[in-house]
Amino acid sequence: MNVTEAVRARKSVRAFLPKQVPDDTLRQILIDAARAPSGGNVQPWKTYVLTGDARNELVKRITDQWAGGKRGEGTEYKIYPDDLGEPYMTRRRVVGFKLYELAGVGRDDKVARMKQMFRNFELFDAPVCMIFTIDRNMGPPQWADLGMYIQTVALVAMDHGLETCMQEAWASWHKTLTETLSIPGHEMVFCGIAMGYEDTSATVNTLRSERAGLEDVKFFGFGK
Ligand SMILES: Cc1cc2nc3c(=O)[nH]c(=O)nc-3n(C[C@H](O)[C@H](O)[C@H](O)COP(=O)(O)O)c2cc1C
Structure with a gap:
């Protein structure tokens, strides 16, 4: 799989097989993903990896x-601005409705919506959970690095036959995460990743999210 193929094929997977991932595979993914660039090469990311009993305990x-x-502990950062706008x-x-439709959740069915939300905290049955944190004194450039x-973690994982779902949902359990993983007070939880082998028979995994075209790209000097 070349890079373009991986970028095109990556998607959020929300149903995984109960098949364990070898520890060495996870170590290799994290060694390779750390080749990601960062301003000043500060590498501001911190990663907590949970498998087996540790994953189950969380x-x-x-x-x-x-x-x-x-239903959560509140988040330490705003996941979306109040005025997200158009x-x-x-x-x-659009992506939320598509997801609910494929997950068999009725638009007005609040109970089913909460159940789908809760699936995040079962990691959609993925055997691996990663939690990403960053030092609190870091600013937007370092959050971008993260x-x-x-x-990069998600793309490298694909080379090992693994799929992922990034999960901001974990930010809403930052206290439990801090306690369970002994996260130092100077770190803030950004998000998690569920990682494992895709259940290709699951309808929810057929979701193909849309992308805008090039309307937000301004070209200069083209076609001259
Ligand atoms: C930082 C981040 C956090 C996300 N958090 C969640 C989450 O908590 N739960 C979830 O189901 N999907 C989550 N997603 C997945 C997005 O909904 C998904 O990336 C987006 O709809 C595009 O779809 P695709 O990943 O299939 O291309 C998150 C994605 C990112 C980048």
């Missing part, structure tokens, strides 16, 4: 709290 901790009626709001809605790193 899922259990959220499951228990969810069963007790707790065309962003529509893009968000994003490049996470995308």
Whole structure:
């Protein structure tokens, strides 16, 4: 698979097979993904990798709290601005509706929507959970570096036959994560990734999200 093929084929997978990923594969993915660039080469990313019992224990901790009626702990950063505006709001809605449709969730079925939300915290049955944090004193340039790193993790994983779903949803359990993973106070949880082998028979994995064309690209000096 070349880079363009991987970029085109990558998608968020939301149903995984219960097949374990070898530890060495995960180590190699993280060694290779760390080739991602960062301003000043500061490499501001921090990664917490959970498999096996550790992964199951985290899922259990959220499951228990969810069963007790707790739906999260709030987030330490705003996942979206209050005034997301257009065309962003529509893009968000379109992919959300598509996802609900494929997951068999009725648009007004709040219970089913919450169930789908909860699937995040079961990692969509993925055997691997990664949580990404960044030092609190870092600013937008370093958050951008972190994003490049996470995308690189996702792409390199594909070379090992693995698929991913990035998960901001984990930001809403930052206290549980901090406690469970002993995350130092100077780090902030950005997001997680569910990683594993795709269940290709799952309808939800047929979701192909849309992309805008080149309307947000301004060309200069073309066609001269
Ligand atoms: C930083 C980040 C966080 C995300 N968080 C979630 C999440 O919590 N749950 C989820 O189901 N998808 C999540 N997604 C997946 C997006 O919905 C998805 O990337 C987008 O709709 C485009 O679809 P694609 O990844 O299939 O190309 C996240 C993606 C990114 C980049």
